[in-house]
Amino acid sequence: MESSHESAVISKRLMDAILPLIKDEEIIIIHSALSKLGFEKSSNYLKGLMDFLEQLIEMNKTVLLPSFTFSFPKRKKYHYLDPSETGKLADFAQEYLNFERTKNPMFSFVLEGPRKKRFLATRTNSGYGDKTAVSELASKDVAVVMLGAGWDSCTVIHSVEERQNVPYRIYTNWNYPVDFGNGLENHNFQAFVRDRNYNTELNFKRIREVLIKEKKLRQSRLNHITLEAANGQVISELASQMIKEDPYYFVSFN
DSSP states (O other), X not given: OOOOHHHHHHHHHHHHHHXXXXXXXXXXXXXXXXXXXXXXXXXXXXXXXXXXXXXXXHTTOEEEEEOOOTTHHHHTOEETTOOOSSOSHHHHHHHHHOOEEOSOSSSOEEEESTTHHHHHTSOSSBSSSTTSHHHHTSSTTEEEEXXXXXXXXXXXXXXXXXHHTOTTEEEEEEEEEEESSSOOEEEEEEEEEEOTTSOEEEOTTHHHHHHHHTTOOEEEEETXXXXXXXXXXXXXXXXXXXXXXXXXXXXXXX
16 A cells, blocks of 8 residues: 555544553554544545554554454354454454454454564453453553544443443353364353343443543544543443442443
8 A cells, every 4th residue: 555645644643643542551442433533535544544553553552453243143153354343444454454363253353563462362262251352451551542433332341341240241152163263163152241131221431421520531633523542441440430339330221
């Protein structure tokens, strides 16, 4: 992909917007909504995005992008080349920058950077339990960045829900064919899913209220929108506190 003046401008604007959000953290998880960032869909936009990610890595940041496949239990199979169901940025990073993908049939991430081995070595048989990639996001060296996405995308709260054993979730187990690159094999997988006896809807955006109250929310501007971020450990600790006070804090009832 050849650089152009326009792609260089896009990557610079992205960098200028994200630098105030990441501070000293070495690991950056980016939840994105590319259509909301105010750039016209084009090859220059794509190139600008890829240059932006490469610049973060050149700063010795490890960048993670969600590449979740929520359809795994419905399709009853998984292949490591399945496209991300949480936006195109992860697919682009794999295709153009050779980002690696963690081995998880439902909650995988594509990533690159000096700390990637830590996440590539995480559990493959759990969604967001202990020692999964999701649970690793609840660390002091992680910045959780909302690049156009809202706080409903804050996946690390799932690990808090499981650790706190919230009453509206139950464990379920699947054993379906999975291919992590060495052919299909049946793979045991456990997820802490919402109990169908509770008619609930996730409301993770409530963490934003708490972050604001505790003065832990970081903000910057990009074009016409506000980007936001917070430290992964701070999010985890505040979410845990909220759930202890109200086990249903992060759900609403229909």
